[in-house]
Amino acid sequence: MVATPLQSTLTWEKLPDDFVLPNDPVDNINQPALAAALTESLQLAQRLPETAFTATNYGICATLNQKFVIKAPDWVYVPEITVPRSDVVRSYTPHLQGAIPTLVLEFLSDTEGGEYSSKASYPPGKFFFYEQIVQVPNYSIFDPDAGRLELYRFDDQKRYTLQTPNADGRFWIPEMHLFLGVWQGMREGRDGYWLRWWDQSENLLLWGGELVEQERQRAEQESRRAEQESQRAEQERQRAERLMAQLRAAGLEPES
Structure with a gap:
């Protein structure tokens, strides 16, 4: 069960321009390629509206008990921003600068429990941050080596529930009107597992x-x-x- 912080105050504030963002390197060379592949097919299929954006290793911000909390997911889809794009170059604050992200993706890393961390104390774990603080509707964890994909959806109990894929092993993302699933093959010299999109008619976005x-x-x-x-x-x-x-x-x- 996910813990709940006691007497916590959650606000949505713009990150100061002089705030030093974490500059953690990505885990391996494959992660940027995996993220870029997701965005590319959305763009080419005209599934990325002008007010939406995707980002990789990019700060999603909240303020908990007057302390900034920043997580940098491996890939995120934000359906709409309400400010100029120049305001969200460094980071993004939901509610203040636009909508809650529709989907956050984390690629499984060697950090023990990192993607599954429900730690509520400061700084909160990733799972807790996306579920209880930002309340992202869809949180997904992908293991590129094993080709295993998990999707958690925010339910009526305000908790993440692990979803069951369809017969093809894909997950329906209703907010995007797309399926997300695993595909195996070659791209950019990498022969392995990739995340791909399929439309409602099960057509692959190329x-x-x-x-x-x-x-x-x-x-x-x-x-x-x-x-x-x-x-x-x-x-x-x-x-x-x-x-x-x-x-x-x-x-x-x-x-x-």
């Missing part, structure tokens, strides 16, 4: 390279179709010429 390949195959099919049509036309012309030659040999003059 990456740029896949769209280029899809267009190349379509062009090749069109070229083959045009070549086949040309061959058929030539065969028809040759057949007509043979027929006219046969009629002339029989003493008949074909009509023009």
